[in-house]
Amino acid sequence: MSKHTFSIGGVHPHDNKISRACAIEPLPLAPTVYLSMSQHIGAPAKPVVAVGDKVKVGQVVAEPGGFVSAFIHSSVSGTVKSIGPRKDLAGNPQTCIEIAVEGDEWLEGIDTTDTLITEIPADNKAILDKIRLGGVVGLGGATFPTHVKLSPPPGSKCERVIINGCECEPYLTSDFRTLLEKGEQVVVGAAILRQVMGNVPCTIAIEENKPEAIAHIQDVIGKLGYEGIEVMVMKMMYPQGGEKQLIDAVMHRQVGSGALPISVGAVVQNVATALAVYDAVQKNKPIVDNSVTVTGACAPKQANLLVRVGTPLRYILDYLGGVPEEAAKVISGGPMMGRAVANLDAATVKGTGALLLLTEKETRRAPASACIRCGKCADACPMGLEPFLLNRLVKANDLEQLEKNAAQDCIECGCCLYSCPAHIPLLDNIRMGKGAVLGAIRARAAAAKAAAEAAKK
Ligand code: SF4
Ligand code: SF4
Numbered sequence: 001m002s003k004h005t006f007s008i009g010g011v012h013p014h015d016n017k018i019s020r021a022c023a024i025e026p027l028p029l030a031p032t033v034y035l036s037m038s039q040h041i042g043a044p045a046k047p048v049v050a051v052g053d054k055v056k057v058g059q060v061v062a063e064p065g066g067f068v069s070a071f072i073h074s075s076v077s078g079t080v081k082s083i084g085p086r087k088d089l090a091g092n093p094q095t096c097i098e099i100a101v102e103g104d105e106w107l108e109g110i111d112t113t114d115t116l117i118t119e120i121p122a123d124n125k126a127i128l129d130k131i132r133l134g135g136v137v138g139l140g141g142a143t144f145p146t147h148v149k150l151s152p153p154p155g156s157k158c159e160r161v162i163i164n165g166c167e168c169e170p171y172l173t174s175d176f177r178t179l180l181e182k183g184e185q186v187v188v189g190a191a192i193l194r195q196v197m198g199n200v201p202c203t204i205a206i207e208e209n210k211p212e213a214i215a216h217i218q219d220v221i222g223k224l225g226y227e228g229i230e231v232m233v234m235k236m237m238y239p240q241g242g243e244k245q246l247i248d249a250v251m252h253r254q255v256g257s258g259a260l261p262i263s264v265g266a267v268v269q270n271v272a273t274a275l276a277v278y279d280a281v282q283k284n285k286p287i288v289d290n291s292v293t294v295t296g297a298c299a300p301k302q303a304n305l306l307v308r309v310g311t312p313l314r315y316i317l318d319y320l321g322g323v324p325e326e327a328a329k330v331i332s333g334g335p336m337m338g339r340a341v342a343n344l345d346a347a348t349v350k351g352t353g354a355l356l357l358l359t360e361k362e363t364r365r366a367p368a369s370a371c372i373r374c375g376k377c378a379d380a381c382p383m384g385l386e387p388f389l390l391n392r393l394v395k396a397n398d399l400e401q402l403e404k405n406a407a408q409d410c411i412e413c414g415c416c417l418y419s420c421p422a423h424i425p426l427l428d429n430i431r432m433g434k435g436a437v438l439g440a441i442r443a444r445a446a447a448a449k450a451a452a453e454a455a456k457k
Helices: 124-133 174-181 183-196 211-224 243-251 271-283 313-319 376-380 387-395 399-404 415-419 426-456
Strands: 024-026 032-036 060-063 078-087 093-101 160-165 202-207 229-234 266-270 289-295 303-308 327-332 354-359
Touching (some): 124 271, 160 271, 174 183, 174 289, 183 202, 183 229, 202 211, 202 243, 211 229, 243 266, 266 271, 289 313, 303 313, 387 399, 399 426
Parallel strands (some): 160 266
Antiparallel strands (some): 032 093
């Protein structure tokens, strides 16, 4: 079987999927959950409940704060205790709804049975509405509201839906387990997505290191008998699951600088998002839980847990035996693109997919030395950037040249850092430069808009 991959850069870190045999098990309910209003890209949601209100699982507790925003639903039944700022995992205050858990009573109308519903509603507008009302956002990391992504701007047309089942980040296995344990639901979700986008072909892309998932999904597609859905076996290569890399590998099309996948006819959704689409459309179930991998050589236990949204991270780790002394760092996500957790009392959000525990030895970086101009970082960059140059420009604070050299296109994959023999903190520096360039681009756009409005008056 031929294996597909993207055309430039990439690296081969050890996949370390040490939790791959761990079936998804439900985490017992925490005594309290904290639902952040900023769980998605776009405007924060606005609370629609008040302190003292009783809520059920699946009840709307916050509505979208703008066009690009999402509904938030209670993940538990209980009483709203407070609404106010609480630190997220990076230590930044976010408005949260605190709910004291009092049982597990679900809102009427949500189908909590395991019955598989394969017949897809014919009305695409009604489907999109269910996805919007279900608070579905991209669960592969971006958390972009899904109904917005499924509504291409005028003039653009989707030609293929790609379901990202690569899970190319080392250690992570929740998508793999979802493919194995909820493969039928994922395939129905894929069928819904391709219908909404105009009955276009759909590719479910899975990396070659998950042969059981590949075989299972092929089997499910055959059994369910949907047309237009195929499995594509991808080469094991990081970042195979990057949106632009996946489009390149599957469709041999390049998404231009600053452009969206739809500009080349692609809509990419993650496996967990396809499952969330199934839940919202077929079961009236909004996003109230998600699968979280807990892993790392020093993790108290390897696990894939079904976690209610808003569960404190410390509660999850305590359930598995607590944070061992040798764990120097907890990462939310994988080792390449994840973020260090600064506050274990922070709660999970819809997009939380993994907690990775690393020892001091595993996190220690060798001291950086001078660049030896070997070019390895440029060879590894899947976006075709020159990380050594961007690093120099960041140090020189040269915003103009950073933008000209496309720092804003960096996908923060860490391939440059991974390949640099001089151990230069390329990712950290380029991420900083990218932030500054994006800030300047946004400021320019706001100034241009203000000028155009002033000219109209
Ligand atoms: S982090 Fe950015 S600059 Fe470095 S390899 Fe990835 S895309 Fe390229
Ligand atoms: S990999 Fe490191 S040492 Fe080599 S060119 Fe890039 S920054 Fe310099």
